[in-house]
Amino acid sequence: MVMPALGALPGPAGIAAMQSVNRVAVRPPFMALFLGAAVLCLLLAGWELAGERRPLVLAGAALHLVGAVGVTVAANVPLNDALAGADGSAVQQWGDYLRRWTAWNTVRTAASLAAGALLVVALAGTG
Template sequence: MGDRLLTVVTVCSALGCGLVAGVFYAFSTFVMGALGRLPAPQGIAAMQSINIVVINPLFLGVFVGAAVLCALLAAGALFGWAGPHPTLMLTGAVLYVVGTFLVTMVFNVPRNDALAALDPASADAAAYWARYLTSWTAWNHVRTAAALAAAACFTIALRWPAASA
């Protein structure tokens, strides 16, 4: 990968990971708390709506796009064309792909799908909601930290001078 292309991909990866970290941070620090303060049917209905609206090109473009760029940087690190800091590139890529993208698919999305199938006014929904708030948010903390750490790895790799030959 050429130096300029590597820089562009790394900057875009850092920005994408940072932006996703910010979205997830908002959910971890106040959105889920606010939803949890509502009566269960209202909180459930609001989260069901959020889970529909989030499936849009702007969010998914950044969320999935960052994963694709991270996969490119991981390949570059493994094949020796990731620049002077392949360890940082690989670490950042793995953090995002595993800790953010895969955690979302394996832990958050199934909980969202189960929530979507519920009638917000049912007693079963209220019981699920109490468990959902705790478990979904715990996994959200993981993906927030992973995305932020990935952005930090890419930023450090961009700013850390290459060793002299």
């Protein structure tokens, strides 16, 4: 709902709003949650590889690391970095940014939901 709302703004206002969101996001509370989840997935995967090797735990951890963290690092952050230097006249760039960022965010959201479901099922003892 956020990206369509930003997309409905005139180009310069949308660019400025997203630049502000990107600056505010990179703060300790968000980074602790984002990186903390990645560290937990790495620990879970390591624990599983050293022990039981439950496939759903390994799949959930890998899906989160690749689909959420990997997509963020490889796709969304570079798009954010490119937009950071744009000024209000970059309306063409804004349209391309919205399309690409939203597509990658959809991948990231689906991967996060699937990873969470796999981990819940596996760690609840049914996987």
